[in-house]
Amino acid sequence: MDLKQDCFLVPGPVRMSESCLQALSSPVMTARGTEFRDVMAHLNSGLRYAFNLSPSQPVRGTQSWSGDDDYKVVVVSGSGTAAMEMVIANRFRSNDLVLVPTNGKFGERVAEMCKRFCNVKHIKYEWGRAFDLYELEQQLGRGCYESLLICHNETSTGITQDAAAIAEMCQRHKTSFILDGITSVGGLPVHPQEWNAEAVVMGAQKCTAGPSGIAAIAINSRFIERVHAIREQGDSNPNYYFDMVSALKKGDDDQTPWTPAINLAMGWAASLDNLKSESNEGRWNRCEKLAHGVQNLFLDLGFELLADQQQRSNTVTAILYPDGIDDSWRNRLKEDYNTQVIGAQDHLKGKMFRIGSMGETPIEEMVEGCKRMVHCFKSFGLELPELDVGSYFV
Ligand SMILES: Cc1ncc(COP(=O)(O)O)c(C=O)c1O
Structure with a gap:
């Protein structure tokens, strides 16, 4: 042997490719100049591909974060958990009620995180066991949930949830659907539009073989409307760094509100090129x-x-x-x-x-x-x- x-x-x-490692070691550039906006456009376009959304041009000034569908992608400096927190903190008011079924550690983390920002009905299934969809249907039928959130691919137990079936139930019950797609996006079929998902989160270091410490979110217009409405009502949960309103203001211009994770963005864009080639x-x-x-x-x-x-x-x-x-x-x-x-x-x-x-x-x-x-x-x-x-x- x-x-x-x-x-x-x-x-x-996971292991990063040579092209990703090389991009990570690129010389420094300013955070607000045209060079970095080129990087963001490249990254945004690669992310839209990974999220299985309609294409955008990898060109600065062309709205690289959006496409012909209803979704925008937002890059987050931080690991997948940061991106998930950004979704939850901005999307819910403290008196909203959400439904979180879980069958492993990362789903439980979604439920815990939600508890910091809103009310949660946490249905805990045994680790590795499929959700009881009949029970979820009954819960949604109560009509009291703002959203249903799942960890799509439960890395702690090796189970993938039946997202299509859950999405269909959510649509029937007019409940928003949000996914932690941290170990699904790029590795398993994910269909944000077909599932009418309001938000999907991915982490670079998983299925797309990018560097740790950077993540992304795909959000639809309904999500964006809710975030703005909650802000205008003065009902937002406290948060500053992960403020979605600030991120949305900057995204049109291929920028981020704060100093971006510049080299991580370059590395991730390179690994997303590999995904596109494959x-x-x-x-x-x-x-x-x-x-x-x-x-x-x-x-x-x-x-x-x-x-x-x-x-x-x-x-x-x-x-x-x-x-x-x-x-x-x-x-x-x-x-x-x-x-x-x-x-x-x-x-x-x-x-x-x-x-x-x-x-x-x-x-x-x-x-x-x-x-x-x-x-x-x-x-x-x-x-x-x-x-x-x-x-x-x-
Ligand atoms: C499904 C899932 N969700 C969330 C996380 C947490 O992501 P991160 O460590 O990037 O914050 C992980 C990490 O393994 C995960 O597998």
Whole structure:
């Protein structure tokens, strides 16, 4: 086994390409000059593609953040959580009531965040179990919710929510629909317009293989109207740095209200070029191939997957450790096999591991990584069937 090349199979941050790293190391430029506005136009246009929205020109002064549809994209200096907070803080008044169903850590974080800014009905499903759509329908039927928010792809448990079905219910009940798409946008089919989503959030370091510390939001005109109306009524939640009204003022001119994350923006624009070259469909398909390979392989090896079968994610797979194995396996995998996956969170810590299949990960790296994982499990004395790992990824 040749272990020179590392296998980095973490569900974000993911490995960045050479072109992204080069762009990150570009010489400094001013925050308000034409050069940076060119960068923003390039980034905005790439983001519209990643969000699966209509195209815009990557050219300064052409309204690069908007297109022929009802959406604008807003770049946020900060990680995905910052962008999610910006959405929630600006969209709701303190006496609004929102519905947040969850089945993992990041959905629970959405609910916690909402509690800082409004009232929340938090429906907690067991980690990895699909939402009960009948229950959600009943809740929406009460007619009391301003919005339903979900973590679309639950990275902590490897489950993808049935966003199309939830979107349809929200439309029928005239309730706004907001998604944390941090590990779905760019890696899984996301359709903001078809789903009539008011806001979708993405983080650079996940499916688009950009740098950590920068994120983006796609918002529709209804979202923008609500934000302005709440501001005019003097009913806004307190916040300054993440003020959407300020961001909206600057966006027309390919700018941000405060000093932008200049080099991160350059790096992200370069990785979004890679996404465009591969195409959304190409990347969704590759992620699916990677994830299905991992899932089928580990099932055949006799492992148990955490997420409900019908809704297993194509960007992250959560695999339970067999009896007698814990995170010391992951440490050995890193130290002796030059391969990284990630552990579990909260009550599942030490009980499972998660394999990322997002970003630009080539099939060969996943095959090699899985071979090393199998080898490492065997080094713990586990008896596993002899399987042709490569054949799971063709
Ligand atoms: C689905 C999801 N939401 C939110 C977050 C938090 O994003 P960030 O760490 O970029 O703030 C993560 C991070 O892993 C995530 O996977």
